[in-house]
Amino acid sequence: MYKTFTKFYKKICPHSLATKTALLLMVGIGLVEACGLMIHTMDRLNFDRITQEQEAINRATAIYRDISEVDSKDRADEIADLDPIHGFTIFLSSKPDLQKVGPQSAKLEQTITHLLTTILFPPELRPLKIIAAFDKYTLKSAVAFQLPDDKKWLNISYTLLSPNPFKTATFPIAFFVMATATSLITLWGVKRLIAPVGTLAAAAERLGQDVNSPPLPESGPLEVARAARAFNDMAHRINRFINDRTQLLLAIGHDLRTPITRLKLRSEFIDDIHLKNKFIEDLDELEKMINATLAFGRDSAKQEPIITLELTTLLKTLIRELKETHPDKSNTIKLNPYTSKVMIKARPINLKRALQNLMENALYYAGNVTVTLRIDYTHPTKINHNKRILIFIEDDGPGLDEQYLNYVFEPFVRMETSRNRATGGTGLGLSITKSILRGQGGDVILENRHTGGLRAKVILPN
Ligand SMILES: Nc1ncnc2c1ncn2[C@@H]1O[C@H](COP(=O)(O)OP(=O)(O)OP(=O)(O)O)[C@@H](O)[C@H]1O
Ligand SMILES: [Mg+2]
Numbered sequence: 001m002y003k004t005f006t007k008f009y010k011k012i013c014p015h016s017l018a019t020k021t022a023l024l025l026m027v028g029i030g031l032v033e034a035c036g037l038m039i040h041t042m043d044r045l046n047f048d049r050i051t052q053e054q055e056a057i058n059r060a061t062a063i064y065r066d067i068s069e070v071d072s073k074d075r076a077d078e079i080a081d082l083d084p085i086h087g088f089t090i091f092l093s094s095k096p097d098l099q100k101v102g103p104q105s106a107k108l109e110q111t112i113t114h115l116l117t118t119i120l121f122p123p124e125l126r127p128l129k130i131i132a133a134f135d136k137y138t139l140k141s142a143v144a145f146q147l148p149d150d151k152k153w154l155n156i157s158y159t160l161l162s163p164n165p166f167k168t169a170t171f172p173i174a175f176f177v178m179a180t181a182t183s184l185i186t187l188w189g190v191k192r193l194i195a196p197v198g199t200l201a202a203a204a205e206r207l208g209q210d211v212n213s214p215p216l217p218e219s220g221p222l223e224v225a226r227a228a229r230a231f232n233d234m235a236h237r238i239n240r241f242i243n244d245r246t247q248l249l250l251a252i253g254h255d256l257r258t259p260i261t262r263l264k265l266r267s268e269f270i271d272d273i274h275l276k277n278k279f280i281e282d283l284d285e286l287e288k289m290i291n292a293t294l295a296f297g298r299d300s301a302k303q304e305p306i307i308t309l310e311l312t313t314l315l316k317t318l319i320r321e322l323k324e325t326h327p328d329k330s331n332t333i334k335l336n337p338y339t340s341k342v343m344i345k346a347r348p349i350n351l352k353r354a355l356q357n358l359m360e361n362a363l364y365y366a367g368n369v370t371v372t373l374r375i376d377y378t379h380p381t382k383i384n385h386n387k388r389i390l391i392f393i394e395d396d397g398p399g400l401d402e403q404y405l406n407y408v409f410e411p412f413v414r415m416e417t418s419r420n421r422a423t424g425g426t427g428l429g430l431s432i433t434k435s436i437l438r439g440q441g442g443d444v445i446l447e448n449r450h451t452g453g454l455r456a457k458v459i460l461p462n
Helices: 002-012 019-071 072-081 106-116 170-209 224-265 273-303 313-324 327-332 346-364 380-384 429-439
Strands: 090-092 130-135 142-144 153-159 306-310 333-335 343-346 367-376 388-394 443-448 454-461
Touching: 019 072, 019 090, 019 106, 019 142, 019 153, 019 170, 072 090, 106 142, 130 153, 130 327, 170 224, 170 313, 224 273, 306 313, 313 333, 313 346, 313 367, 313 388, 327 333, 343 346, 343 454, 346 367, 346 388, 346 429, 367 454, 429 443, 429 454
Parallel strands: 333 367
Antiparallel strands: 090 153, 130 142, 142 153, 306 343, 367 388, 388 454, 443 454
């Protein structure tokens, strides 16, 4: 039961901070408005009631005066002749008859007595006695006046109208107008106030894809400006850290070249020809590794700008180029068709290089490659309606031992089977690929296929 409720609540509960805040404010303001209007209405109803009561008392007194002025024997006719007054019952009796209206009200008696003594009323016509009753639930009142001459009782009863705040449309209209006006103002205000949070989130997202993304404006309310400043500082530090590391890599690579050249020259003096060749082979390999490192370092220092590009076209170009460079394997290079266009933000040359590394690996270690593009809508970030773009680069080769699936991403790591450096690469391909993809907010994962072979799963942000 509780679980069903939480599920339901999660489903209907708004997710954005702006909607949540606006809703909370609107409910709060709505309640305050309703209370204010209620107090005002109750006050007005009270006033209406007092006026109504006073009017009824005045009328009852006037009737008594009319009747008391008439000769005692004509009174019954006079009562019959009175214009019928809505809600008033008037009759004579020898005993007071309050028509079962209870309880007796001393207050009402006093008010009427006071009225009769204060207004210009002939003292000889004043009633000998006044008995009054009032029922606050039915709002019925009854007054019995004892006439001074024949001692008979004049009984008057009436019912006050029950107050109804909805009698006129004022209350609902006022509530509706006030609620709409405040809701609009609240929505507008909250949207404006919360907007910087969205900007900050977008900036954080951008930073994840591009460390060189432009800084946030450090303006707006105090806290927002402070957060923006802190964010910019952080982005700047990350950027500097990455640049420092790249420069260090380049410097080391560069400085290693001189001793290698010196070693190569010195190797010429080795007499043992076999040893000399091995020496030169190792130095060549070392040079190759350094050159690859330097090339990667220079590329990442350059920082290609991020642009919007169409992914299926890029994949088609890549496949075409791969077929051109490997005409002997052209039949085993496949691209599964994807009909619609997929626009992404990326660094085109870098992305191309990352995908090319993976495709060439498949071709080199398995002799075939199949590329598939897929859009994944089921990612946990579906709250933001973000979708992920997946590119599968699959082969039918030997695959990799489970324990090495992550290890091969380390720089210069090559597996036993491909130890032959003369034919193989440097072991930097996968490290570069991962670094490029992560630098654009994406990633790459290696997994063995059930049917054999390796699958490289490239994840790109939308
Ligand atoms: N599709 C694949 N099938 C089997 N093994 C693979 C595959 N792709 C990569 N590997 C293994 O992972 C290792 C690392 O690959 P990586 O691309 O980083 O380096 P490399 O291909 O050896 O050299 P290069 O720097 O020229 O790319 C490879 O040496 C290979 O053993
Ligand atoms: Mg490779």
